[in-house]
Amino acid sequence: MAALTTEPVLAEMFRTGAKLPVSFEVFPPKSENARASLHYTATRLADADPGFFSVTSSPDGSSRERTLAVARELAACTETPVKIHFTASGHTREQIDAHADRMWADGIRHVLALRGDRPADADRRGIPQAYEHADGLVAALKARHDFDVSVAAYPEKHPEAPSLDADIEHLKAKFDAGADRAICQFVFDAESYGRFRERAERHGIDKPLVPGVIVPTNWRRIRRFAVKAGASVPDWLDELFDGVEDEPEIAQLTAMATVQQQVRRLIAYGAPAIHFYTMNTWQIPLAAGHLMGRHVGDFLGKTWCGAA
Numbered sequence: 001m002a003a004l005t006t007e008p009v010l011a012e013m014f015r016t017g018a019k020l021p022v023s024f025e026v027f028p029p030k031s032e033n034a035r036a037s038l039h040y041t042a043t044r045l046a047d048a049d050p051g052f053f054s055v056t057s058s059p060d061g062s063s064r065e066r067t068l069a070v071a072r073e074l075a076a077c078t079e080t081p082v083k084i085h086f087t088a089s090g091h092t093r094e095q096i097d098a099h100a101d102r103m104w105a106d107g108i109r110h111v112l113a114l115r116g117d118r119p120a121d122a123d124r125r126g127i128p129q130a131y132e133h134a135d136g137l138v139a140a141l142k143a144r145h146d147f148d149v150s151v152a153a154y155p156e157k158h159p160e161a162p163s164l165d166a167d168i169e170h171l172k173a174k175f176d177a178g179a180d181r182a183i184c185q186f187v188f189d190a191e192s193y194g195r196f197r198e199r200a201e202r203h204g205i206d207k208p209l210v211p212g213v214i215v216p217t218n219w220r221r222i223r224r225f226a227v228k229a230g231a232s233v234p235d236w237l238d239e240l241f242d243g244v245e246d247e248p249e250i251a252q253l254t255a256m257a258t259v260q261q262q263v264r265r266l267i268a269y270g271a272p273a274i275h276f277y278t279m280n281t282w283q284i285p286l287a288a289g290h291l292m293g294r295h296v297g298d299f300l301g302k303t304w305c306g307a308a
């Protein structure tokens with residue numbers, strides 16, 4: 001008979017997880033309602049005492065102002081440091097320097113430096129690309145101000161890279177340019193993160209490689225995104241979510257169970273921290289933070305910035 005572990009895993013994770021930093025990624029909301037709800041989300045998530053919030057940008061750089069506005073709001077709401085996702089795409093070198101000055105003046109100290117993606121008609125539309133790859137952007141930001149710079153890493157290889165080893169060498173170039181840590185593309189199989197960490201170490205990378213955990217609030221949507229982003233989707237996840245679309249509560253509890261298992265396995269594979277792609281929700285990422293020994297519960301009695 002196949003046996004499940006008899007270990008009290010939750011108790012152990014509550015103890016070991018408490019030593020690891022967590023961070024939460026959000027995207028700029030598309031409506032006023034979504035904006036108010038993000039303020040509430042951030043106030044709740046701040047309860048887990050995250051190292052930072054990060055605010056995404058569109059791959060072509062066109063959401064820069066919205067990203068910055070959201071970052072300012074979250075910083076004002078929560079007193080948690082905010083990390084800006086910033087792309088080389090959509091900017092000239094002069095614009096990058098000027099924008100770096102502005103971020104620095106605004107008190108932003110954390111940047112995720114990305115190449116971004118050029119739209120197919122970028123040349124025709126005259127969309128600039130300050131640096132061909134993210135390493136150039138890292139060097140430019142570091143030369144301008146003493147930012148804490150993160151970069152993206154791909155445990156299952158970036159879709160454009162010829163091989164995983166070539167991709168890891170490109171990651172190394174980003175560290176050589178001054179990056180402080182990498183935040184990994186989400187994976188659904190923690191083992192691929194573990195293997196990636198070992199392989200990166202063999203390439204001489206000694207900086208933190210923080211795994212990303214995506215909250216599958218809407219499995220079909222997340223699945224579509226994963227396929228596009230080059231993350232493999234195990235059959236067992238399709239099986240777990242099969243048929244729960246019409247059962248929202250069961251879908252959420254199932255999502256929680258998958259996140260919980262993923263966090264536990266990533267910690268077992270040596271994760272130095274956990275970065276949650278929250279999809280602008282708070283229940284599952286906050287519960288996951290709680291299960292990492294965060295003793296969440298300070299929210300009651302707190303005013304949130306949207307509740308003026």
Ligand SMILES: NC(=O)C1=CN([C@@H]2O[C@H](COP(=O)(O)OP(=O)(O)OC[C@H]3O[C@@H](n4cnc5c(N)ncnc54)[C@H](O)[C@@H]3O)[C@@H](O)[C@H]2O)C=CC1
Nearest residue numbers: 056057059113114115116117133134152158160161167170
């Ligand atoms: N918005 C977000 O939160 C996130 C977005 N992304 C997206 O992923 C895309 C890629 O961005 P990055 O990973 O920053 O790009 P990158 O420049 O680090 O890598 C992109 C591709 O170019 C290759 N490459 C990198 N440096 C190279 C070099 N010096 N010489 C030759 N080849 C090199 C890599 O192997 C990879 O295939 C962007 O579209 C970004 O928007 C990825 C993670 C998070």
Ligand SMILES: Nc1nc(=O)c2c([nH]1)NC[C@@H]1CN(c3ccc(C(=O)N[C@@H](CCC(=O)O)C(=O)O)cc3)CN21
Nearest residue numbers: 027056057059184185186212214221222224225229277
């Ligand atoms: N290549 C890549 N680009 C990214 O922007 C990105 C990553 N990877 N990895 C980590 C996070 C995860 N991000 C995500 C994840 C899912 C959706 C998503 O569900 N998109 C929907 C549309 C959402 C909407 O516009 O409301 C989709 O169907 O693609 C978006 C950004 C942003 N980040």
